[in-house]
Amino acid sequence: MIEESRRGPYRVSTDPARLDVDAIHRLLSASYWAAERSKPVVAKSLKHSFCFGLYRGAELVGFARVVTDYTTYAYLCDVIVDESCRGKGLGKWLVERVMASPRLETVKSWFLRTTDAHGLYRQFGFTEVTDPEKLMQRKPRP
Numbered sequence: 001m002i003e004e005s006r007r008g009p010y011r012v013s014t015d016p017a018r019l020d021v022d023a024i025h026r027l028l029s030a031s032y033w034a035a036e037r038s039k040p041v042v043a044k045s046l047k048h049s050f051c052f053g054l055y056r057g058a059e060l061v062g063f064a065r066v067v068t069d070y071t072t073y074a075y076l077c078d079v080i081v082d083e084s085c086r087g088k089g090l091g092k093w094l095v096e097r098v099m100a101s102p103r104l105e106t107v108k109s110w111f112l113r114t115t116d117a118h119g120l121y122r123q124f125g126f127t128e129v130t131d132p133e134k135l136m137q138r139k140p141r142p
Contacts, residue, residue: 005097010090011055012097018053019046023060027080032115034078045078050103054081054094061085064098074104076112092120099124 003014025042028034034042045065054062062081068074076098081091098104112121118128129135 001103003097003101003103007093009056010061010093012094013053013055014051014101014103015053016046016051018055018060019051020053020060021046024063027060027063027082028078030083031078031080033113050101052094052098054085054090056085062090062094064094066098066104068104068107070103071106073109074107074111076110079117091117092123095120095124 003012005012021039021043024046025037025039028037028042048067050066050068050070052064052066053060054064062085063078064076064080065078066074066076076095079091079095079098081094110126112126114121
């Protein structure tokens with residue numbers, strides 16, 4: 001099921017056929033969290049995630065990705081809007097469309113990581129982890 005929403009000249013779509021790997025790689029290469037990601041890694045991540053493209057006409061100008069089982073767990077990541085389109089509320093709208101997706105309505109545990117967008121995500125019910133002692137991570141070996 002493809003989801004689409006319009007706002008003026010912009011559209012959010014979950015149609016995987018519309019995703020432009022080159023444009024997504026370009027956006028992510030300008031971010032602090034994914035600057036080192038190769039295009040093949042970006043392409044593979046798209047295949048294994050629920051993706052939301054933000055478009056102005058046919059041009060991809062924003063992106064968000066959810067790693068999920070569509071039932072109990074979701075990890076929101078790679079939320080980004082092209083610098084030329086920032087300041088118009090498009091990032092907030094993109095996250096709003098992700099959180100409103102019928103495919104994700106049963107998800108109980110949502111997670112994300114951010115360095116600088118706490119205010120945005122708080123608007124959607126995200127808070128700092130209250131029990132960090134229960135979370136663990138495994139970092140890649142050198």
